[in-house]
Amino acid sequence: MTSQPSRRGEPEPPDPLPIGVVDNHTHLDISREGAPVNLDDLEPVLRAAAAVGVDRVVQVGCDPVGNDFAVAAAARYPSVLAGVAVHPNEAPPLAARGELEDALAQVERLAAHPRVRVVGETGLDHFRTGPQGHAVQEESFRRHIEIAERAGRALQIHDRDAHEDVLRVLAEEGAPPRTVMHCFSGGPAMARECVRRGYHLSFSGTVTFKNAKELRDSLAVTPLELVLVETDAPYLTPHPWRGAANSPMLVPLTVRVMASVLGVAVPTLCEALSANAERLYGPW
Template structure:
């Protein structure tokens, strides 16, 4: 998570880029002016658009408002799996309403998180998470939008539930953090894998191998800001303007020109999100 280190210096511009997953509210944006300030900093280094993500109802409402305030912002709405125990009938109605908004480009982040139950007070248990995940899968199919997945320590069960329910046409594994075996299993199903600053971490050897295996057309890149700040700024607050650091790290792993990879990633984001 973001620490007390100073904000990273701006990277050399790399254009065009789309931040496929960020949390503008957690970055400190609260209104149209502060949202625009974050996007202006991002645009200065080539990150022209972002998808801001919800993990609870308040964040979902904010994400949709932000997407209407600034044309460079798109939204995704869902309850995070650790909050799946709050998915009552009223929450479902509100998420259904928000997910139908034309500025919402995905249902997420949803999925399974097996790390936090028993460690985090109030965290949804596995049964509630699975039930919530199934409901979000159905919602994504009903509104015809991509499903954005949060996965922590739940590889097998995630793939099983997707197979059992029948996956939506487009599935995005946000902040992919599993190994090459899981990457190949996702690729086989045509799922899109989005890589964050973790792919730049020097000790993330299994993730490095996974990142090399994904076909170009199934790649996205994200900040997950304000978290997961790329090397060499780990522990500092992340923001969408930091995305070029991750793209350059990913390009080095894949032996690609960063500018060419940026164009590929942006074309993928435009296709996947319909933007």
């Protein structure tokens, strides 16, 4: 089935992938329309994704409520693993209310859960949080690195307009052996530095955008053994459905563009994406 471009229509299922892959980072608890999402709502979303070859997902929490949801989803659905964290943009307001320490304590407690395989998304965001919040973000980031190390979990990094500072903190703290740059947004020079350090680079639907040549250049210098794919749903919907709500079902659109950029067959990339995720997070 061929998807037709639309900004308002409901996305159609893309052609299935030949080998199952993992959506490395998704937020199935968030609705772009603001409607509440419960655990039952995930079943048709996961079924639609599996029908096109996206048979596993990492559900990522960003705050105490989202963390509890992620763990509950992973406990209920065998195709779901969880990530838990305080998102960088959540750290300053939590700190202002005197709630950051309790939130970090929750992250550490939940990181021990057998279905939680990721600490994150953590990191730095200099786009939505101004200079007054940078110190709190950085302290929260450092604490997450410590938690990931103690728990033996992979670390997923949020980096928006903060490339140099993210790399600096990771170097100063010592990145965990399994570190992922979620929704990679840097240029080829940063990609090469991340590769040199052994970080995994996860690419979202933005890599399919017509104006994303620099991002595709970054993908091109990333070896297969360090590549991941994600939705960051419900955001960053791939072409030709940009503007609609994203979901794991649309990962094949991103995978096919990635295969073209990397110059490999789609089955070859699918095998690598699956193996990389299992190596990072263990079996589902």
